[in-house]
Amino acid sequence: MNHVKIIRCATAEEVGKRAADMYTVLLQEKPACLLGLATGSTPLPLYRELVRRCEAGELDFSRFHPAVPSRCYRHRR
Secondary structure, three states: OOOOOOOOOOOHHHHHHHHHHHHHHHHHHHOOOEEEEOHHHOOHHHHHHHHHHOOOOOOOOOOEEEEOOOOOOOOOO
């Protein structure tokens, strides 16, 4: 049985940094991994931290592959 590990954080920025730590480990272990990235405002602290680390040379996204869904959302006009 799989168990979910719950990590409590005081701020959204702390959540972003903790999640970025997990992405960093994954990208170091499997640089050509396939990642699905969520949209919306919830993951923005994570994405800001990932960008910061990339710009600081701490993280390399050059080999990762974004997951592209077979069906995408269509925007109504």
